[in-house]
Amino acid sequence: MALPPPDPQFVLRGTSAAVHTLHFSCGGPEPDIPLLFSGSENGFIHVWNLKTHRVDTALDGHGRKSVCCVKTMGGKDRLLSQGHDQRICLWDLAEGRTSVTDSVFTEHVGFCRCSLLQVAQGRWLMAMAARSLEEVQILELPSKTSVCTLKPEVGAKLGMPMCLKLWQLSCGSQPVLLAGYEDGSVVLWNVSTGKALSRLICHQEPVMSLDFDSEKAKGISGSSEKVLSIWSLNEQQNLQVYKTHELVNAGISDITIRPDKKVLATAGWDHRIRIFGWKKLKPLAVLDYHTATAHCVSFSDHSNPQDRLLAAGARDQRISVWSIYAQT
Numbered sequence: 001m002a003l004p005p006p007d008p009q010f011v012l013r014g015t016s017a018a019v020h021t022l023h024f025s026c027g028g029p030e031p032d033i034p035l036l037f038s039g040s041e042n043g044f045i046h047v048w049n050l051k052t053h054r055v056d057t058a059l060d061g062h063g064r065k066s067v068c069c070v071k072t073m074g075g076k077d078r079l080l081s082q083g084h085d086q087r088i089c090l091w092d093l094a095e096g097r098t099s100v101t102d103s104v105f106t107e108h109v110g111f112c113r114c115s116l117l118q119v120a121q122g123r124w125l126m127a128m129a130a131r132s133l134e135e136v137q138i139l140e141l142p143s144k145t146s147v148c149t150l151k152p153e154v155g156a157k158l159g160m161p162m163c164l165k166l167w168q169l170s171c172g173s174q175p176v177l178l179a180g181y182e183d184g185s186v187v188l189w190n191v192s193t194g195k196a197l198s199r200l201i202c203h204q205e206p207v208m209s210l211d212f213d214s215e216k217a218k219g220i221s222g223s224s225e226k227v228l229s230i231w232s233l234n235e236q237q238n239l240q241v242y243k244t245h246e247l248v249n250a251g252i253s254d255i256t257i258r259p260d261k262k263v264l265a266t267a268g269w270d271h272r273i274r275i276f277g278w279k280k281l282k283p284l285a286v287l288d289y290h291t292a293t294a295h296c297v298s299f300s301d302h303s304n305p306q307d308r309l310l311a312a313g314a315r316d317q318r319i320s321v322w323s324i325y326a327q328t
Contacts (some may be wrong), residue, residue, distance in 0.1 A: 004030060005054070005285045005286055005287055005288065006167055006287075006322065006323070006324075007172055007175070007289070007307060008287075008289055008320040008321055008322050009025055009309070009321050009322055009323050010053050010321050011254055011289075011318055011319065011320050011321070012036070012038075012048055012053060012055075012318070012321065013317070013318055013319075014046070014055060014139055015038060015040045015042075015044070015317050015318075015319070016040070016042060016044075017040040017041040017042035018040065018292075018295065018313075018314070018315040018316075018317060019038050019039070019040055019041075019042070019084050019295060019296065019313030019314060019317065019318070019319055020039055020040065020041060020066055020067060020068050020295050020312045020313065021038065021039040021067060021068055021069050021113070021295075021296050021313070022036060022037070022038050022039075022070075022213065022296050022297070022298040022312075022313050022319065023037045023070045023071055023072065023281070023298055024036050024037075024152060024298055024299070024300040024301055024309070024311065025037065025072045025075075025076040025301070026050070026138040026300045026301050026302045026303075026307070026309075027300075027301040027302055027303045030104070032076070032221060033050070033051055034050040034051070034300065034302065034307075034313055035047055035048065035049065035050065035056070035076055035084040036050055036236075036298075036300075036319070036321075037070045037072070037079065038070070038313060038319055039066075039067030039069065039070045039081060040066070040067060040124050040317075041067075041082075041258075041263055042064055042066075043060060043061075043062040043063060043064035043065050043066065043067060043083060043085075043248060044058050044059065044067070044320025045058070045059040045060075045061070045070055045079075045081055046058055046059075046068055047059070047093075048083070048191065048226040048319075050256040050309075050315050050321075051195065057093070057098060059079075059081075059091065059098055061081065061083075061087075061089045061091070061100045062083030062084070062085045062087065062089070063083070063241050064144055065083045065084040065087045066083060066084045067081055067082070067083045067084075068082055068083065068084065068111060068113050069081065069082035069113040069114055070082075071116050072084050072117075073090075073124060074118065074121075074122070074142075076093065077092065077093045077094040078090070078091070078092065078093070079091040079093055080114075080116060080117070080126075080141075081129075082106070082113060082114050084109075084111075085107060086105060086106045086107060086108065086109065087103045087104070087106065088103060088104040088114060088126070088128065089102075089103045090102040090103065090141070090142065100117045100302060102142065102144070103129075104126075104128075104139065104144060106128050106129065106130075106131075107130070107131035108128065108129040108130060108131060109161050110129055110161075110162070111162070112128070112129040112160065112161050112162055112163060112164060112175055113164065114126055114127060114128040114129075114164065114250065115127045115128075115164040115165050115166040115177070116166065117166035117168065117170075118142075119168070119175060122142075123140065123141070124133065124140070124141040124142075125138055125139070125140060125141075125166055125191065125304075126138070126139050126140075126145065126166075126174055127164045127166050127177050127191075128140050128158065128164070129161045129180075130149060132151075133148060133159075133160055134151070134152050134156075134159065134160065134161070134181075135149050135151050135152075135161075135257045136149070136150040136161050136164065136177065136179055136189070137149050137150075138150070138177070138191055147191065148191060148192075148194040148195070150177065150189045150191075150194055150196075151194075151244050152187070152196065153196070156199075156303065157183060158183050158185060158187065158249055159181050159182025159183045159206070160181065160182045160206075161179045161180070161182075162180050162181060162206050162207050162208060163179070163180040163207055163208065163209050163210050163221075164177060164178070164179050164180075165177070165178045165210060165211065166191070166214050166218075167212055167214050168216055169215060169266040172203060172229075174190065174191070174192050175191040175192070176189060176190060176191060176197070177189040177191055177324075178210060178212055178219060180202075180206075180209070180210045180221055181207060182205070182206045182207075183201070183206070183228065184201055184202060184203035184204055184205055184206060184207060184223065185199050185200060185201045185207070186199070186200050186202050186210060186221060186231065186239060187199045187200075188233065188239055189203075195220065197237045198217075198233075198237055198238045199239070200231055200239035200240065200241065202223075202229035202241065203221065203222050203223040203225055203227070203319045204225060205223040205225050206223060206224070207221050207222075207223055208222055208223050208224065208251075208252055208253060208254075209252060209253065209254045209255045210222075210255065211255050211256055211257045211264070212257075213261050214279065215261060216261065217232055217233040217234075218230065218231070218232045218233070218238035218242060219231050219232070219233070220255055220257070220264065220281075221253065221255070222252025222255050222266060222267075224250060224252075225251075225268055226246060226247045226248070226249065226250040227244050227245065227246055227247060228244065228245040228247065228252070228266070228281070229241065229244050230242045230243050230244065230245065230254075230281060242257060243281070245276075245281050247268075247274075248270075249268060249269070249270035250261065250269065250270075251268060251269025251270065251293075252266050252267070252268060252269070252294060253267045253268070253269065253293065253294060253295050253296065254266070254267040254294075254295065254296045254297050255267075255297075256277075256297050256299060257278055258278075258299040258300075258308070259299060259301060260305065261278055262277070262278060262279075262325070263275055263276065263277055263278055263325055264278050264325075265297040265299070265310055265312075266278050266297065267294035267295060267297045267312060267313075267314075268293075269274055269293050269294075269296055271288070271290045271292060271293060271314065272287065272288050272290075272294065273286075273287035273289075273294055273297060273310075273312045273320075273322075274286055274287070274292075274309075275287065275324055275325070284325070285324065287320070287322060287324075289312075289318075290312065290313035290314040290315075290316050290318065290320065291314075291316045292314055292316040293314060293315045294313070294315075295314055295315060296312065296313045296316045297310065297312050297313075298310070298311050299313070308323070308324075309321050309322065309323060309324075310322045310323075310324045
């Protein structure tokens with residue numbers, strides 16, 4: 001008989017608003033205090049100390065407009081955040097500072113989170129939805145130099161980009177971008193040439209979230225429908241549908257594959273977090289704690305597998321933190 005799903009290891013309260021994005025910073029080389037960053041609908045970013053389960057710092061840089069993305073940049077002192085004030089902010093948190101050091105104006109009004117990829121020491125590429133409806137802009141950080149603008153072919157009618165994932169096979173290889181669009185398609189872009197390599201229609205509705213496993217050349221996406229789409233990338237750089245998985249209830253807000261590529265988690269409109277085995281997409285657990293739409297899921301980057309955590313944020317203003325299959 002299957003074991004009943006566990007209760008959360010602990011719950012973080014105090015954001016005073018719906019939680020839209022989460023990001024861990026736990027795997028530092030020195031025995032650092034593990035942190036969880038959360039971004040809320042009221043424009044605040046909270047830095048949670050995972051030993052005390054309390055907020056260490058509250059950052060206010062988005063004019064009380066919803067924060068949709070938070071990422072650290074090479075350590076927990078450098079932070080990037082994106083808000084619905086059409087700004088992406090870079091923060092310096094060293095030595096207790098709470099200052100925005102630079103920002104990028106996105107001119108995009110949608111919900112598309114930006115994507116970051118470290119390409120060298122101190123150098124990142126950032127993909128973000130551009131001012132023109134269907135376009136994606138790639139910038140280099142911290143210089144903010146424009147690398148390219150990815151424009152669909154005339155008449156492609158992809159609609160707005162909804163979710164982005166920059167990746168590269170190995171350090172030094174060509175960066176590529178996977179973008180999910182409003183028309184339900186996923187497009188693979190070559191960032192160096194600015195050309196689309198492949199397009200696959202995965203959903204009938206807009207692609208809400210996607211993640212990609214570059215080792216297995218396999219990705220997964222979700223939409224407002226009752227289906228997860230799993231697709232693969234062959235050696236000719238063509239995307240093809242690998243399989244689909246029917247869900248009990250419609251609507252996926254977020255999908256993330258754990259860094260060890262063993263399991264993945266989805267955040268559902270039905271308030272539930274679902275855990276699947278990544279190899280065969282076998283359903284492993286349904287985590288039923290939240291009382292409103294789950295907006296985001298994030299796995300911790302602890303260097304010791306037994307310390308690994310899963311966090312989920314929801315419209316009910318709570319963050320649930322779980323220890324899930326940490327031994328596998």
